[in-house]
Amino acid sequence: xRSSPAQGLSILExxxxxAILGVALAFIVPSFVGFLETNTGSEVRSQAVYLAQRELxxxxxxxxxxxxxxxxxxxxxxxxxxxxxxxxIYCAQTALCGPGSRHIRVEVVWNGRTVYAAExxxxxxx
Numbered sequence: 528x529r530s531s532p533a534q535g536l537s538i539l540e541x542x543x544x545x546a547i548l549g550v551a552l553a554f555i556v557p558s559f560v561g562f563l564e565t566n567t568g569s570e571v572r573s574q575a576v577y578l579a580q581r582e583l584x585x586x587x588x589x590x591x592x593x594x595x596x597x598x599x600x601x602x603x604x605x606x607x608x609x610x611x612x613x614x615x616i617y618c619a620q621t622a623l624c625g626p627g628s629r630h631i632r633v634e635v636v637w638n639g640r641t642v643y644a645a646e647x648x649x650x651x652x653x
Contacts, residue, residue, distance in 0.1 A: 574606045575635035575643035582613055582633045583645060591649040594629045597621075612636040619646075627651035 536544075586594070595617045603612050616632040623630035632646040 570607075571609065571637055571642055574609060575611060575637065578604060578606055578611055578613060579633045579635050579643050579645045582615070583631075583647060586615070586631060586633075587649060591629045591651050592627060594631070594649070596624055596629070609637060611642075623648050 597618050599614060599616045601612060601614045603610055605611075612635070614634040614636060616634070618624035618630050619632050620630045628648055628650040630646065630648050632644060634641050634644045636642065
């Protein structure tokens with residue numbers, strides 16, 4: 528009996544091909560995971576910056592003399608698929624707080640860590 532020229536792949540050829548594919552994937556997959564983590568971190572930071580800016584804009588519209596002279600306030604807010612904690616800290620630097628001004632720090636916390644923080648001094652223009 529004659530054997531035909533195209534009999535298919537032997538088990539050894541399949542195992543070698545799978546081993547080569549496995550080695551290639553071992554080098555490629557970690558970089559994809561790294562890119563995914565970097566992308567997620569950038570997205571979280573962008574969302575935190577947006578929430579902090581919106582919080583500061585809300586505070587800017589208020590009369591600074593009506594804001595507290597000490598303490599803090601905290602609330603949770605969802606943005607996209609994530610829930611952040613927004614923390615306002617009033618007059619953390621007491622030298623910047625006076626009769627017509629308030630020092631305010633806004634922190635945006637996600638998963639137990641501060642992702643973004645901004646601070647400013649609001650003064651009364653009257």
